[in-house]
Amino acid sequence: MLRNLAGTSPPRRRWRLVGRDPLLFAVPALVLIAGLIVLPSLETLWLALVKPDGTFAGLSNFADVLADRETLNLARFPGQAPPWGSLIHNALWIAVHLPVTTGLGLLLALALQRVRGAGLLRGFIFLGMVMPMIVGGVLIRFLFDENAGIVNALLRSVGLEAWGRSWTAYPDTALLALILGSVWLWAGFTMVLYSAGLATIPRDFYEAAAVDGAGALQQFRYITLPALRPVTAVVVAMTVLWELKIFDIVYTATQGGPGGSSMVLALQMYFYAFRALDPHHSAAVATMLTLFTLVVGVWFVRTTGREE
Numbered sequence: 001m002l003r004n005l006a007g008t009s010p011p012r013r014r015w016r017l018v019g020r021d022p023l024l025f026a027v028p029a030l031v032l033i034a035g036l037i038v039l040p041s042l043e044t045l046w047l048a049l050v051k052p053d054g055t056f057a058g059l060s061n062f063a064d065v066l067a068d069r070e071t072l073n074l075a076r077f078p079g080q081a082p083p084w085g086s087l088i089h090n091a092l093w094i095a096v097h098l099p100v101t102t103g104l105g106l107l108l109a110l111a112l113q114r115v116r117g118a119g120l121l122r123g124f125i126f127l128g129m130v131m132p133m134i135v136g137g138v139l140i141r142f143l144f145d146e147n148a149g150i151v152n153a154l155l156r157s158v159g160l161e162a163w164g165r166s167w168t169a170y171p172d173t174a175l176l177a178l179i180l181g182s183v184w185l186w187a188g189f190t191m192v193l194y195s196a197g198l199a200t201i202p203r204d205f206y207e208a209a210a211v212d213g214a215g216a217l218q219q220f221r222y223i224t225l226p227a228l229r230p231v232t233a234v235v236v237a238m239t240v241l242w243e244l245k246i247f248d249i250v251y252t253a254t255q256g257g258p259g260g261s262s263m264v265l266a267l268q269m270y271f272y273a274f275r276a277l278d279p280h281h282s283a284a285v286a287t288m289l290t291l292f293t294l295v296v297g298v299w300f301v302r303t304t305g306r307e308e
């Protein structure tokens with residue numbers, strides 16, 4: 001009798017229920033994703049494709065947005081000072097901010113790799129990242145102030161008094177001031193990621209390379225950079241996504257001014273929705289931003305897939 005009981009297999013019905021357990025646990029998350037992400041995204045897309053009277057507009061809302069000088073002002077770019085349009089401003093933000101923060105983060109991670117008290121220094125550098133971006137925008141405005149700003153004080157100390165001005169108050173320098181100020185706010189993030197990546201590289205690689213006669217630059221080129229390639233992919237993807245959705249820094253520092261010279265896509269979307277009370281063009285800008293982020297996401301997935 002004991003033998004028969006020991007050889008009895010569990011009922012098939014119980015195994016089927018156990019196999020469904022992961023799906024049951026995922027149901028609450030799927031409901032939240034559908035209600036908070038999928039449905040609002042579909043509604044936004046619908047608003048971007050219809051007119052205020054509800055008739056289908058096709059891509060006319062997108063054409064109107066791209067024809068708006070606040071989005072694309074090719075008559076002034078690149079020969080004249082900003083405004084050049086929010087689309088060009090976002091592109092310039094990526095072109096300047098991405099390489100500077102990536103390179104600076106890697107440089108800081110390398111410099112603090114074997115420094116006593118490096119953890120404390122990393123904490124100070126990372127303060128810009130944990131600070132609310134609204135506060136960061138206010139600080140950027142003060143950093144570049146003509147009288148109270150540290151940037152102008154440094155310029156005066158090296159004999160560049162002609163550059164002394166309230167940078168955020170002039171069309172030709174407002175966007176540059178915001179981009180340079182955001183480097184300070186984001187460099188701590190890239191530094192922390194690169195520091196974690198450097199910690200995963202075995203020291204044996206460097207010791208073997210040193211025995212073979214490789215110098216510091218050769219070790220950096222043939223060991224450090226290839227080993228950090230997955231980390232660099234994460235840094236690039238996260239930084240570009242942050243640059244595309246930049247809003248709070250610009251809103252608190254300049255509100256897109258002066259004269260639209262620091263306008264960005266996320267702020268333009270906000271102005272369409274809550275100042276012009278135009279949800280259709282606002283939804284068109286939101287859809288454009290979503291498409292841009294999807295491009296970055298697809299690139300990141302393919303890049304990390306190849307690394308694996």
